[in-house]
Amino acid sequence: xxxxxxxxxxxxxxxxxxxxxxxxxxxxxxxxxxxxxxxxxxxxxxxxxxxxxxxxxxxxxxxxxxxxxxxxxxxxxxxxxxxxxxxxxxxxxxxxxxxxxxxxxxxxxxxxxxxxxxxxxxxxxxxxxxxxxxxxxxxxxxxxxxxxxxxxxxxxxxxxxxxxxxxxxxxxxxxxxxxxx
Numbered sequence: 001x002x003x004x005x006x007x008x009x010x011x012x013x014x015x016x017x018x019x020x021x022x023x024x025x026x027x028x029x030x031x032x033x034x035x036x037x038x039x040x041x042x043x044x045x046x047x048x049x050x051x052x053x054x055x056x057x058x059x060x061x062x063x064x065x066x067x068x069x070x071x072x073x074x075x076x077x078x079x080x081x082x083x084x085x086x087x088x089x090x091x092x093x094x095x096x097x098x099x100x101x102x103x104x105x106x107x108x109x110x111x112x113x114x115x116x117x118x119x120x121x122x123x124x125x126x127x128x129x130x131x132x133x134x135x136x137x138x139x140x141x142x143x144x145x146x147x148x149x150x151x152x153x154x155x156x157x158x159x160x161x162x163x164x165x166x167x168x169x170x171x172x173x174x175x176x177x178x179x180x181x
Contacts, residue, residue: 006031012040020044020078043120047090048076050108050126050172051098057152057173058130060097062145072158073166076122077138090125096136098147103129109175113167124172152177 010027017023022042029035051058051074059072075097079089087105094100109124150158155173158164164173 010035039117041118041120043078043118044082045079045086045120046076046122047079047086047093048074048122048124048168048172049090049094049102049105050074050124050169050176051094051100051102051130052126052128052152052176053130053149055151055153056149057155058098058100058147058149059155059169060145060147062141064141071166072164073169074172076168086123087125090123090127094127095133096138097142097145098130098132099135100127100130100132102127103131108179109171111168111171122168124168124175126172126176 007028007030010029012024012026015023015025020043024040024042026038026040027035028038057074060075061070061072063070075093077089077093077096079086087107090105091101094102105125105127107123108126111122111124113120113122152173155164156177159170159173164170
C-alpha cells in the first residue's frame with residue numbers, strides 16, 4: 001500500500017494489457033475512510049518536438065484512430081524502453097517523422113495530458129537549426145502521414161480558431177510564443 005496526500009491505494013489489478021498500455025483498476029481509500037474505484041491507463045511516457053525553422057513550424061498530418069480522423073500535430077512518440085533518454089527519444093521522433101536533425105534541442109515543457117485517467121507524461125522539446133534528410137516512418141500512421149511548414153503566427157491563429165486541437169502541439173506553440181515575448 002502507498003499513500004498520496006489524503007488517499008491511500010488499497011489495491012490495484014491489471015484488467016487488460018495492450019501493445020504498450022496497461023489498463024488497471026485502482027481502489028483508493030480517502031482519509032474519511034471512503035473507498036472508490038478508479039480506472040487508470042499506464043503509459044511509458046512520451047516526447048514531442050516543436051520543429052522551428054526561421055518563422056515557420058513543421059507539422060505532421062496523420063490519422064489518429066481514437067478520433068477517427070487526421071489531425072495536425074508536432075512530431076511525437078512514446079518512450080520505447082525503460083530509462084530511455086528523453087532527449088534522444090525526441091531526436092529519434094524528429095528523424096523518423098520529419099527526416100530532420102537539429103543543431104539545437106532544448107527542453108520546452110512537461111505536460112500530463114489527461115491525469116484523470118492516465119499516468120502519461122510528455123516531455124516537449126524545441127528543435128532549431130534543422131537539417132533535412134530521409135524520413136524513417138514507423139507504423140502505418142506515420143507511413144501515411146504528410147508534413148508541412150506553416151508560419152508560427154498562422155499556427156497560433158489556427159489555435160484561436162479551434163483548428164489545431166492536439167494538446168501537446170498547443171502547449172508547445174503557446175510556450176514557445178510566451179518565451180519569445
